[in-house]
Amino acid sequence: MTIRLAKTAERVAGMAAIVLGLALYLLNLSTMGLVSVDEPRYAAIGQAMARSGDWITPRLWGQPWFEKPVLLYWITGFGFRLGFGPELAPRLPVAVLSLAFLVFFWFRVRTLWSLPVATYAVAILATSVGWLAYSHIAITDIPLAAAFSAALLLALGEGLGGRRAIAVAALLGVAVLAKSLIACIFFAPVLLLDRRWNALLRPAPVGAFLLVVLPWHILCALQNGPEFFRVLFLEHQFGRATSTALQHVQPFWYYVPVLAMLLFPWFPLLALAPRPRGNAQIRTLWAVVGFGFVFLSATVNKLPHYPLPLLPALAILLALGLARASRPDRAIIAPLALLGLLPLAAQVAPQALAHGLRQAQASAASALWIVVLGGGAWLVTKTAPFRRFAVPLALFTAALAFFWFEVTVFPAVDQAATARPLWVRERPSCAPANKRFLVYGLSYYAGKSVPECHVLDPQHDSVVR
Numbered sequence: 001m002t003i004r005l006a007k008t009a010e011r012v013a014g015m016a017a018i019v020l021g022l023a024l025y026l027l028n029l030s031t032m033g034l035v036s037v038d039e040p041r042y043a044a045i046g047q048a049m050a051r052s053g054d055w056i057t058p059r060l061w062g063q064p065w066f067e068k069p070v071l072l073y074w075i076t077g078f079g080f081r082l083g084f085g086p087e088l089a090p091r092l093p094v095a096v097l098s099l100a101f102l103v104f105f106w107f108r109v110r111t112l113w114s115l116p117v118a119t120y121a122v123a124i125l126a127t128s129v130g131w132l133a134y135s136h137i138a139i140t141d142i143p144l145a146a147a148f149s150a151a152l153l154l155a156l157g158e159g160l161g162g163r164r165a166i167a168v169a170a171l172l173g174v175a176v177l178a179k180s181l182i183a184c185i186f187f188a189p190v191l192l193l194d195r196r197w198n199a200l201l202r203p204a205p206v207g208a209f210l211l212v213v214l215p216w217h218i219l220c221a222l223q224n225g226p227e228f229f230r231v232l233f234l235e236h237q238f239g240r241a242t243s244t245a246l247q248h249v250q251p252f253w254y255y256v257p258v259l260a261m262l263l264f265p266w267f268p269l270l271a272l273a274p275r276p277r278g279n280a281q282i283r284t285l286w287a288v289v290g291f292g293f294v295f296l297s298a299t300v301n302k303l304p305h306y307p308l309p310l311l312p313a314l315a316i317l318l319a320l321g322l323a324r325a326s327r328p329d330r331a332i333i334a335p336l337a338l339l340g341l342l343p344l345a346a347q348v349a350p351q352a353l354a355h356g357l358r359q360a361q362a363s364a365a366s367a368l369w370i371v372v373l374g375g376g377a378w379l380v381t382k383t384a385p386f387r388r389f390a391v392p393l394a395l396f397t398a399a400l401a402f403f404w405f406e407v408t409v410f411p412a413v414d415q416a417a418t419a420r421p422l423w424v425r426e427r428p429s430c431a432p433a434n435k436r437f438l439v440y441g442l443s444y445y446a447g448k449s450v451p452e453c454h455v456l457d458p459q460h461d462s463v464v465r
Contacts, residue, residue: 020399021102021126024406025095025135030087031410033420033445035353037436038139040419040444042068043090046076046138056219061449064224066231070216071177072140086445087420090138098135101146101312102126108153109316112281114323120391121312121319124269127398130262130311136406140179141308147175148183149312152288155190156281160199169205173212181237185295186309189287194280250302255293258304262311263318265338265398270314272321272331282320285313322391329390336394339401346409353417354437419445428453 034040045058045065058065058073075097079089102122110118125131134141151171154164175183191197199205221228260267276286292310296302325331415421419441422428427446430453431439443450 017123017396017399020396020403021099024126024132024399024403025099026092028406028410029091029095029136030085031406032087032414033418033423034087034090034441035137035413035418035437036139037440039090039137040437040440041065042072042140043076043086043138044444046073046090047080049073050077050080056216057223061443064227066220066224066228067236068140069177069180069232070220071143071174072138075143076138091136094138094142095135097146098131098142101150104150105153105312108150109319112153112157113316113320116323117316117319120322120395121315123395123399124266124318124322125312125315127395127402128262128266128311128315129264130305130308132402134305134308139305141305144175144178144183145309145311147171147178148186148309151175151187152190152284152313155196155200156284160196165199165202165205166208169200169209170212173209176213177216180232183309186288186292189291190284193284193287249300252297254302255297255307258302259293259307259310261304262307263314265335265341266315266318268334268338269318269321269331272325273317274320274324282317285317289313289317329388332391332394336397339398342401342405346405346412349409350412350416353413430454 034043041060045060048059048061049055052059055070055074055077058068058070072094075093076090079091079093082089084092102125105125106118106122109121131142131145148171151168154168154171160168172183172187191200263270274282276283289310293307296306322328322331417437419431419438422438423442423445428442429450431442431450433452433454439450439452
């Protein structure tokens, strides 16, 4: 009877986790307009592909646009072809891709390690700020991270060869279509460790990789000539690593706090992560994370989302440490306490996105939730009957906290940091000067390039207002 009740409880908890996960990733996709400067641009390109039927040359408001490869534009265009709205069409395919990867992630980690490690890893990844936030934004990083990490996970384990090696190569090709050469750079440690190159550099895997990567690159080059290669590779691959012209220059240490933010609230579990010795799979995960982190830190241009492909590997390492901890209930006190920062972040986020982090203001009293949640977690560790449920309760609490954050913050972000309310209210013919997110956002909703206000129109010698 007790065993039956335990199994019933596990099924109920599993179903609750699935429902909560679907709500977390799907329910708030259209609560805010398109954010930043990249999301409206990428969505406009996908929309143009869907309307024109030209799935080869990316075009931004009529002009060829070669900064990124084509995968995101294809899946965004598919969303528009299905008839979704201006926010749902670009975002829903990314969110579904993210969820599909999380399902694959759970099955593959369970195969490589165990059921508890898989459950912890998928829950940690799904409730980390980085993975969750970028699953709600239609930019290239979730497609890159999902394809690259799927290739990495399939490459782990014994007996790499045959169909599995072909699948690894094909997925790596998909990652290249998502964001170009960075996928191959991140994958380099996998080839170098444990002689993986013997299996992956054979004719069949190499052929699968080229079959995925080459057709679009060749067709786009035939349509657009050398300019395509110059912009995509020289300017936005090699130039991003070496040139200051792209204006994203940051210091070498930039990704230390950024990685902690992307792993929020789970980064304290890094103290429990297994060391890279003995186990070949763990050594490969650390090699990918370490090499990727150093490479990104050494590049000149840095943006917060660049380390996103490293998060699944890190989630596995954190899950392994948590599963092997002698007192996992104590290990989750710090992450639970950190969730108390979400009310403070809820006040800061809309202002930071609109005006920059330095101009954002918030009430310090909201940070007292750290004490509440940390104290609650500490009490659980002191109550013997609840200790065994401490980790599942922490994971569910994180999911519920982030769902609250989405419901609370996304409408505020919509008003403060997107062009949608201004477009719905006024339908302006120009965008406020020095607000790039409004320039690109209004252009997206208008369906054409909208100039900044007070820009001289050279054809009519007048001021555009």
